[in-house]
Amino acid sequence: MPRIRGKTKTAEILTLEEAVKKHVKNGIQIAFSGFTGMNRNPFAFSWEVVRQGFKDLHSIDRHGSCCTWLLNAVNAIKIQETDWLGWGEMAGKIDLNMERNYKAGKMIIEDYAHGAMAFRFLAGAVGAPFMPYYAPLGSDLYNPKYDALGRAGLRDGKNPRIPKKKFIQMEDPFWGDGEVVLLPAARPNLAVLHVLQVGDKGTARWRGIGTIDKEIAFAADEVVVVAEEIVPEGELRKYPETNQVAYFTVDTIVECPWGAFPSAVPFCYDYDVPFLRSMDAASRNETDLKKWLDEWVFGPKNWEDFVVKLGTKRLLDLKADSVTGYSTRLLRGKKPAPRMKMALSVARSGY
Amino acid sequence: MAKSIEQLMELIDVIPDEPSKVGEFILPELMAVASAHEVRNDDIVFAGTGLPMVGIMTANYTTAPKAMLIYESGVCDGKTMHVPMSVCDHRAAYQCSTIGGLVDTFGFFLQSGYVTLGFLGGASVDKYGGVNVTSIGDYYKPTHRFTGSGGNSDIGTMAKRVVYIILQEKRRFLERNDYTTTPGWWCWDFKTNEWKPKREVWKNTPFAESGPAAVVTNMGVFRFDEKGEIYLESFFPGVTVEQVKENCGFDLNVKKVKGQTPTPTYRELFVVREFVDPELIFLPQKMDYSKEIQAIIDKG
Secondary structure, eight states: OOOOOOOOOOOEEOOHHHHHHHHOOTTOEEEEOSBGGGBOOOHHHHHHHHHTTOOSEEEEOSOOOHHHHHHHHTTOEEEEEESOOBOSGGGOSBOHHHHHHHHTTOOEEEEOOHHHHHHHHHHHHHTOSEEEEOTTTTSGGGOTTOOHHHHTTOOSSOSTTSOSOSOEEEEOTTTOOOEEEEEEOOOOSEEEEEEEEEETTSOEEOOSOOBTHHHHHHHSSEEEEEEEEEEOHHHHTTSGGGOOBOGGGOOEEEEOTTTTTTSBBTTTBOOOHHHHHHHHHHTTSHHHHHHHHIIIIISSSSHHHHHHHHOHHHHHHHBOOTTTSSOSSSOOSSSOOOOOSSOHHHHHHOO | OOOOHHHHHHHTTTSOOSBOOTTSSOHHHHHHHHHHTTOOTTOEEEEOSSHHHHHHHHHHHTTOTTOEEEETTTEESOOOSSOOSSTTOGGGGTTOSEEOBHIIIIIIIIITTOOOEEEEEOSEEETTSOEEOSEEESSSSEEEEOOOOTTHHHHHHHSSEEEEEOOOOTTTEESSOSSOSBOOSEEEETTTTEEEEHHHHTTTSTTTTOEEEEEEOSSEEEEEOTTSOEEEEEEOTTOOHHHHHHTOSSOOBOTTOOEEOOOOBHHHHHHIIIIISTTOSSSSOOOOOOHHHHHHHHHO
16 A cells, blocks of 8 residues: 655654653554664653553564563563564673563564665665665575564555565566565554654754664654754754754654663763663563562653652763763773773774 | 873883783683684774674774774774774764764665675574574574574675674584574575575675685684685684584584684783773673783883
8 A cells, every 4th residue: 555645744742641642552563763772762652651551562673672672571562573682782682571472472573684674664764665685695584484474464465564575585687686685665653763852843863873763764654753852943953964854754752851761862871781781680580570660660650750760870870971972980891981082993093 | 000091002012912821811802802813904894792892893903903893783984992882882983984874884885895894693603604693493483582683694694704703512503503594605595495505596696705704712713615614723722623523513624723723912912901891891800911911011
């Protein structure tokens, strides 16, 4: 079914609770911004999704994250279409909630790879039905036997969000450059982005890596931008080349300081390694997990209450340096970070 | 008294660039340095999270300062001062040339053919360098479910040379993987349902000759012969060829063994300890330097 757009949106400023209530429904397909559990995860948004009790979500993403970890903790994800299921990197590689649900047959996992998923979202963003990509021919990712959504009978065309095939392999008809894989566009219902700043009309800006956040914003039908701060639109238009998301794709704006915690927002705060480790530890058994959820998700009155509960010391340690964009006070390993002024490679050999 | 970072930098050239002795380094340091030796100064390197990052940073700080580092989250040529814990860690992006996203790194850089070296991890590897990071047992009913590809399969097939860092165990070195996430020099052609050389499956693509070049484990360094089959090239100090064979799930070719893997030099160890991972994120501990080296450090 072709998608007709042709309308700019007028972004509405809502609270976190209102935004979740307005945009999330049971069973929708949803994509979150950031990369792994460490960078710009809209954690506060997924936290509120869990508090409001939504279920059966179809997560389509390039990564496992703090968001999918939390949603899997309450078994709210029914389909996880992804290319990487880890979430906490060195603080917790495997999402144990996901592993438990998957082994119990409570969810479907459809595997892709990073490049493939990036190209699927690029296709969705630029309005192309599919995109060709080389890698990885010969991988079980493109073994016809391993099509989880097909096996579950979900590629029958009834769900407009699920393509009729996982992929098609074909010979390049134009240049004769061997076999390529055609990947279906990703077309989620909802994209949720956490950014540094958003203008009050919806223009959004982040600093640091972009992963595929611009693509998910254009590929999705509805877009929620959660930001550390809402600023006058005109301020962002002084340096438009540093903005990434066009205002006319944005439906809803939410101001939510520390809303990506425990992941980082470059130039604002760093990722919280001890907190990520405590999440990983809690997911090791269901009693601890329930205790953790009661304390950190269902306990606080609202997100602000959650942030207050984190305590001043923690927030001070996480506060990003204004020049590097990350915290050099944060104890990530066993010793404090050295006071570097430049990379050793630069000091010795230049750029 | 603790030395400033400037004083430590000045010491680098004073520390002898001579092989250290067994007992003066720990295994992760040896692995980091052995993998760093795979990097050439003109490489464009695409590295994954974990030990590969430590290896690539070690190379960048020692023998390959001009090697350009790409991290999959969108970073081009970061000049990293503090070891990142993830490819999306903003530490990886410090003073990078450009910053974008996955379409940049997997499309503009990788699929367009710029990347000369991939640096990756894996849960298991087969005889031809095919890697599994997805699942053990039946795919739909796995005994273990891992993270899945991430960038492994893209980088592992489209970078010109690929180096894997994998733990050496019988269950990780296999004749055939339960699930091939990243094909090695032999793989399935799903169109004809045949097990074939990668060269044939990828025929006419720009990546027919790209693939695994080396595997670094906790026991030694492995390479691939002209048939695409893995062989042991060198073994770590304190390890015998027999032990390596015992920790391999197939009949390993050991006919081409050159000898023991070179130990890290004192200078390399100094750089790894003081500059690559002084925060002890990846390294479990910081070893004491030998008396002679400590005397040089104290004097400088």
